[in-house]
Amino acid sequence: MSITEQSPVAPVRFADHTTSRVGGPAAQWLRAETEARAVEAIRAADEAGTALFVLGGGSNTLMADDGFDGLVVQMAFTGIEQLPEAEAEGLADDRVRVRVAAGHPWDDAVAWTVERSLAGVEALSGIPGSAGATPVQNVGAYGADVSQVLHAVRALDRRTGQIVELEAERLRFGYRDSIIKRSMLEHGAASPQWIVLSIDLDLHRPAADGDASAPVRYAQLARALDVAEGTRASLQTVREEVLALRAAKGMVSDPQDPDTWSTGSYFTNPIVPASVRARLPEGAPAFAAGHDDDGVELVKLSAAWLIDHAGFGKGFGLPEVEPREGGPDGRGRDGQGLVGGRASLSTKHTLAVTNRGQASTEDILVIARTVRDGVAERFGVQLHPEPMIVGTAL
Ligand SMILES: Cc1cc2nc3c(=O)[nH]c(=O)nc-3n(C[C@H](O)[C@H](O)[C@H](O)COP(=O)(O)OP(=O)(O)OC[C@H]3O[C@@H](n4cnc5c(N)ncnc54)[C@H](O)[C@@H]3O)c2cc1C
Incomplete structure (x- = not known):
């Protein structure tokens, strides 16, 4: 495999591929338009001991000004399909399984599901970046997160070089957390042990009474939709309201708006x-967040x-x-x-x-x-x- 044949003459800078528009150049840069190309390049880099950084949409990456002395593989392959029922093992009767390629823009995937009246990710409208990065930090917003609908990921396990399927429970999702993210943070690695190639989402089929969303679990969104928290609204309306709320906070990528x-x-x-909360001024918001391993009550x-x-x-x-x-x-x-x-x-x-x-x-x-x-x-x-x-x- 030749990487140089793909590399432009001038070094590619992260500043041109991240939403923060910062970050220095990469020694080598491969835009992988197919899954096979990405897998081949990552395996080759790992075998050669070349430092690797896997990039999606660059919306959760802050790269040093000095850049990256290794290979960047940009996951640029797209695709979204509803899996035939025969291939969707363990699927509940009221669900359909949708497979999304890692490089597919996440919000395009959300729009695709809403157009087909499939409920489950509409509250995650407007989050920038790629579908493949969504399990990395278990993206979430407005009372929803991707772990609520993610069935499994197909991933390249860099320790073995094999493509594996990891079901949701193996990813040990937490708040903005997963085993994929921890495999970087715990080892100070630039890229995770598992490179996500596609994600499978189990979404609700259209309800008999129309295109109902998943229950709205966020007070501000419920108010904007004029529904009670915990009830449903129309999928398209939820998407539109979420996009409007996000835009007002500068949380939808806009090339014109710094x-x-x-x-x-x-x-x-x-x-x-919870004892830390007690020290904060009255009015500081705090939400129950379970208990730690020693049984200490936690708040968010x-x-x-x-x-x-x-x-x-x-x-x-x-x-x-x-x-x-x-x-x-x-x-x-x-x-x-x-x-x-x-x-x-x-x-x-x-x-x-x-x-x-x-x-x-x-x-x-x-x-x-x-x-x-x-x-x-x-x-x-x-x-x-x-x-x-x-x-x-x-
Ligand atoms: C305006 C704005 C609003 C945002 N709002 C939200 C929000 O509401 N909720 C939320 O959770 N996040 C939000 N984010 C953060 C970000 O959009 C998400 O974390 C998103 O999932 C990152 O996707 P990406 O493809 O851009 O990731 P990148 O920045 O390209 O990568 C992020 C990390 O994931 C790794 N990675 C990327 N692709 C893969 C892959 N296929 N396999 C394995 N590892 C991979 C990278 O190596 C890197 O460590 C927001 C960001 C912006 C700019």
């Missing part, structure tokens, strides 16, 4: 012992609330945004913005760290560090990054 030049939420919602806090109440308002880091009472002055010493105004919190949502046009990865990290440290100082709560940070650190 508020969306980000990795979405930069921080996950911290899960902490709102990262956005913590950031906001630590004094980091929307647009923090921009020269024209006034400091918040009790918060740091994001305009910087010379009034030019914290990092020259090149990066800031989104002006629509405090959870997104955005590139205002000329940012480097380091600029993004300076904003994120300032926010993380400010929240720790104010509330004693540690925020953790959601995107995969490669070649550098927060």
Whole structure:
């Protein structure tokens, strides 16, 4: 296999392939238009001991400004189909199984299901990136996550070089977490042990009474739809409302809007012992999150609330945004913005760290560090990054 035949003369930069528009060049870059090409390239890289980075849509990746000294395989193969029942083992009567290729844009897959009145992923409308990356961090939004409908993934196991099928329970999904993601974080690896080639989703067939969505499990969405939480609405309406809610927060990719030049939420919602919640001011949102292995009660806090109440308002880091009472002055010493105004919190949502046009990865990290440290100082709560940070650190 020749990689160089595919590589353009000028090095390919991550900045041109990530939604944050940052990140340096890669030594080698392969855009894999077929699954076979991706598998062949990954196996060859692993056999040769070449560093590997697998890229989907680049919407959850922050690559170092120095770039990546290895091979990038961009998963660019697409395809979506309803599997014949004979091939869909263990499928419940009221479901259909849909297989989506790893490189298929996730939101195109959601639109495809809604057009066919198949319920289950409509609340995940508007999440950028590829279908193959959705199990990596168990993408979720508006009370839904992909683990609720994911039956299995087909994946290349890099330890054996074999293609395997992993059913959902083997992926050990958690909040923005899976065994795939942990295989990177726990070994400091740039890419996971399992490279997802396709995902199988078990979706509800159209209900007899029309195109009903899955039950709406998020108060803000239920209000927007004017339905009670836990009840259903029309699939198309749910999709439209989710897209509208997301757009208002800068959470739908828009090439014209720097508020969306980000990795979405930069921080996950911290899960902490309930005793930590008791120390926070009244009004700090907290949701039951089960118990840890020692039986300690856990709660999930709102990262956005913590950031906001630590004094980091929307647009923090921009020269024209006034400091918040009790918060740091994001305009910087010379009034030019914290990092020259090149990066800031989104002006629509405090959870997104955005590139205002000329940012480097380091600029993004300076904003994120300032926010993380400010929240720790104010509330004693540690925020953790959601995107995969490669070649550098927060
Ligand atoms: C505006 C905006 C809004 C967002 N909103 C949400 C949201 O509501 N909910 C949410 O959960 N996320 C959200 N995100 C984050 C992001 O869109 C998701 O995590 C998405 O699934 C990432 O897909 P990707 O293909 O772009 O991943 P990439 O950035 O290309 O890759 C992310 C990680 O997954 C690995 N990876 C990619 N493809 C594969 C594969 N096929 N097999 C194995 N590993 C792979 C990469 O190596 C990397 O470590 C948002 C991002 C943006 C920019």
